[in-house]
Amino acid sequence: MNAKLNRVLDEIKRTEDKIAAWQEHLEELNIRKNQLEDAEIIKSIRSMNLSSREMLAFLENIRSGAVDIRQGQPGEAVRQEGSMPKETENIGEPEKAPAEREDREDEEND
Numbered sequence: 001m002n003a004k005l006n007r008v009l010d011e012i013k014r015t016e017d018k019i020a021a022w023q024e025h026l027e028e029l030n031i032r033k034n035q036l037e038d039a040e041i042i043k044s045i046r047s048m049n050l051s052s053r054e055m056l057a058f059l060e061n062i063r064s065g066a067v068d069i070r071q072g073q074p075g076e077a078v079r080q081e082g083s084m085p086k087e088t089e090n091i092g093e094p095e096k097a098p099a100e101r102e103d104r105e106d107e108e109n110d
Contacts, residue, residue, distance in 0.1 A: 050058060061067040 045055065062069060
């Protein structure tokens, strides 16, 4: 088979592998984002110091639309910079980040 065609086929395979790695990484980041949002919601609700019955009534009012949570409420907790949990500092690229193309020089010389 033609050497240039082999290189193109190899590049296609490597690119598909990189795309798969990045898609997996994106899924992991979205899961982590949801976990952090859930934790923030729980922290906010618990900081209200409501009894169990009051909390259930409050949550039911939110679900039914009786409480508009989009507007600033008096006594609303304000998130401060640097208040994210320590484990979020580790969010970054996947462990095996897609590598840069190394064979560009070879293609240019053909």
